Amino acid sequence: MASVTFQNVEKAFGSTKVIHGIGFDIHDGEFMVLVGPSGCGKSTLLRMLAGLEEISAGTIAIDGKVVNDVESKDRDIAMVFQSYALYPHMTVADNMAFSLKLRKAQPEVIKERVSRAAKILNLEPYLARYPRELSGGQRQRVAMGRAIVRDPKVFLFDEPLSNLDAKLRVAMRAEIKALHQRLKTTTVYVTHDQVEAMTMADRIVVMHDGRVEQIGTPLDLYDHPGNLFVAQFIGSPAMNVIEGTIKRENGAAHVVSRGGVRWPLRSAAGSEGQTVAYGIRPEHLSLTDAKTSAAVPAEITVVEPTGAETELLLQAGEAQIVLVTHGRPDVNPGDRVGLAVEPAMVHVFDQQTGQRLAS
Amino acid sequence: MKPITLRQVTTEAKLLLIGIPVLIWTLLPVYNLFLFSISPKESAFAGNLWPDHPTLHNFEVVFREQHYYLSHFWLQLWNSLLIAVTVGVLTLLVATCAAFAISRLKVKGGRAVMNLALFTYFIPAAFLAVPMYKTMGNYGLLNNQWALILAMLTIAAPYSIWVLKQASDKLPYELDEAAKIDGASPLQLFRLVYLPLMMPSLVAIGTYALLLAWNEYLYAFLLLSNDRQITLGVALGNFLAADDSPWELLMATGLIYALPPAAIYYVFKRYMVGGLTAGAVKS
Numbered sequence: 001m002a003s004v005t006f007q008n009v010e011k012a013f014g015s016t017k018v019i020h021g022i023g024f025d026i027h028d029g030e031f032m033v034l035v036g037p038s039g040c041g042k043s044t045l046l047r048m049l050a051g052l053e054e055i056s057a058g059t060i061a062i063d064g065k066v067v068n069d070v071e072s073k074d075r076d077i078a079m080v081f082q083s084y085a086l087y088p089h090m091t092v093a094d095n096m097a098f099s100l101k102l103r104k105a106q107p108e109v110i111k112e113r114v115s116r117a118a119k120i121l122n123l124e125p126y127l128a129r130y131p132r133e134l135s136g137g138q139r140q141r142v143a144m145g146r147a148i149v150r151d152p153k154v155f156l157f158d159e160p161l162s163n164l165d166a167k168l169r170v171a172m173r174a175e176i177k178a179l180h181q182r183l184k185t186t187t188v189y190v191t192h193d194q195v196e197a198m199t200m201a202d203r204i205v206v207m208h209d210g211r212v213e214q215i216g217t218p219l220d221l222y223d224h225p226g227n228l229f230v231a232q233f234i235g236s237p238a239m240n241v242i243e244g245t246i247k248r249e250n251g252a253a254h255v256v257s258r259g260g261v262r263w264p265l266r267s268a269a270g271s272e273g274q275t276v277a278y279g280i281r282p283e284h285l286s287l288t289d290a291k292t293s294a295a296v297p298a299e300i301t302v303v304e305p306t307g308a309e310t311e312l313l314l315q316a317g318e319a320q321i322v323l324v325t326h327g328r329p330d331v332n333p334g335d336r337v338g339l340a341v342e343p344a345m346v347h348v349f350d351q352q353t354g355q356r357l358a359s
Numbered sequence: 360m361k362p363i364t365l366r367q368v369t370t371e372a373k374l375l376l377i378g379i380p381v382l383i384w385t386l387l388p389v390y391n392l393f394l395f396s397i398s399p400k401e402s403a404f405a406g407n408l409w410p411d412h413p414t415l416h417n418f419e420v421v422f423r424e425q426h427y428y429l430s431h432f433w434l435q436l437w438n439s440l441l442i443a444v445t446v447g448v449l450t451l452l453v454a455t456c457a458a459f460a461i462s463r464l465k466v467k468g469g470r471a472v473m474n475l476a477l478f479t480y481f482i483p484a485a486f487l488a489v490p491m492y493k494t495m496g497n498y499g500l501l502n503n504q505w506a507l508i509l510a511m512l513t514i515a516a517p518y519s520i521w522v523l524k525q526a527s528d529k530l531p532y533e534l535d536e537a538a539k540i541d542g543a544s545p546l547q548l549f550r551l552v553y554l555p556l557m558m559p560s561l562v563a564i565g566t567y568a569l570l571l572a573w574n575e576y577l578y579a580f581l582l583l584s585n586d587r588q589i590t591l592g593v594a595l596g597n598f599l600a601a602d603d604s605p606w607e608l609l610m611a612t613g614l615i616y617a618l619p620p621a622a623i624y625y626v627f628k629r630y631m632v633g634g635l636t637a638g639a640v641k642s
Contacts, residue, residue, distance in 0.1 A: 051539075
């Protein structure tokens with residue numbers, strides 16, 4: 001187990017800079033998820049930590065020891081690849097034992113560690129099989145088994161679940177999380193799926209265009225997104241963002257969007273006339289009587305019941321709004337309704353910089 | 360069983376219509392070879408579809424080296440085999456290492472070297488024969504079997520490198536990375552991961568180089584002259600030096616000469632299967 005430290009890490013491929021000076025710490029035993037849209041540099045950052053990519057500038061340290069010039073095999077890390085990368089000519093047992101054999105471990109030690117890993121991952125019946133004889137989920141588990149027999153300081157996962165179907169993905173998500181709770185090994189997990197990030201992480205690093213947008217616990221990012229990018233990236237369905245200008249009258253503040261719709265604002269954030277992005281999550285909106293004075297008038301365009309929840313698509317002024325409710329409201333497309341906003345749950349961002357306005 | 364549709368029947372018929380003439384076309388010369396080899400000398404040119412008195416006498420003469428042209432038959436067969444196998448092994452060694460370096464280790468300038476090697480194919484091998492002869496003379500290798508081995512290696516290597524490079528480009532690169540993280544040195548990666556996965560291509564290329572050398576005539580004829588050094592192929596050519604060539608013996612020897620390649624092909628055919636990398640990565 002170990003901590004990991006990134007300091008001003010940069011990466012350039014030729015003259016193209018893909019990582020622009022990233023620095024953060026991963027604590028001992030922490031499950032850290034790097035999340036961001038494709039091309040944001042999260043995989044590159046992971047591969048730099050793994051020693052598969054050169055570090056152009058800055059330092060990466062594992063357990064306080066700078067590893068910039070340390071070979072992958074001497075960094076004491078194990079990696080699970082998106083494509084599994086199992087050795088096709090070796091059985092499951094041999095795949096898992098490979099790294100130990102290369103390290104010239106005693107045969108008894110190898111056997112014991114492989115069978116322990118197989119037990120943890122429910123792979124015991126498949127030890128003599130070849131990767132081609134396994135299902136996707138089983139291959140994924142073998143790839144994890146190959147990592148845990150090593151008992152490394154840090155586990156690296158590079159989008160390990162993106163090749164699995166939705167159902168298996170949810171199951172494996174829980175398995176990986178359970179595995180981490182059991183082994184308590186420092187883990188760096190890369191994904192583009194914010195749901196994966198939210199459900200698995202102790203802390204999340206949100207990346208965008210080679211920069212860190214925000215670091216925090218899942219709920220911290222959800223409740224206090226530092227900027228518009230994080231606000232829209234974290235949460236599903238995504239946060240509603242409405243452009244407008246701040247208006248204050250009679251002690252009440254509003255954001256007036258195009259089409260003249262007035263969105264209630266509680267805080268004193270921002271100044272009169274400032275153009276802002278008004279953010280409200282779909283689950284913080286509710287339906288109310290259209291005649292209430294505080295209600296935001298809207299028209300329902302689509303109703304999507306999913307059983308437990310109902311998702312409504314609405315048109316409010318020129319803005320498309322999504323609303324999620326736990327009930328099963330008796331509404332139909334075309335209905336004119338009122339939206340009630342929980343003012344405490346409103347996020348306001350500067351339209352130009354995208355930064356959160358102090359509230 | 361599903362009922363056979365008319366469509367399937369016509370498809371099958373079309374295939375047969377093409378297949379049968381091709382088969383006859385291919386087998387006719389071989390049949391002729393066989394016919395000559397089992398005919399007595401006097402009726403060799405009779406033109407019958409089957410000889411009146413088929414005999415194995417020709418083979419007996421060949422095996423017992425009972426003819427002037429065949430006085431070193433076994434030695435020459437051995438020469439052919441030795442040279443072919445050596446060329447096969449050396450080509451594999453050179454081409455595999457080169458392909459690994461170019462494709463997996465991504466050595467700088469590797470591609471340029473490969474293209475340069477392939478450039479030799481722009482010049483017909485026959486034109487290179489004389490320069491090659493001179494070069495081997497400079498090295499003092501004339502009439503030494505190494506001259507032929509090295510010449511064949513030169514001819515076989517560029518194509519082999521190219522084919523193996525293409526094949527190894529298809530191996531997922533994540534395997535190398537996984538092995539690297541697992542602690543494999545480049546040499547261990549080569550031995551424990553790369554070679555096993557390349558086996559089908561290696562067998563194909565080894566067979567290719569071996570058969571190329573086995574069938575080579577021009578270079579063998581030029582570079583080797585001593586009766587005890589030459590390959591069986593050259594010895595067969597020498598039959599034609601006589602006014603009255605013993606055709607039936609030539610054909611019998613030719614048939615024997617053709618058997619090892621056929622055997623090699625059938626033995627190694629089953630190794631040349633694809634799908635070895637199935638299950639490595641999700642594609």
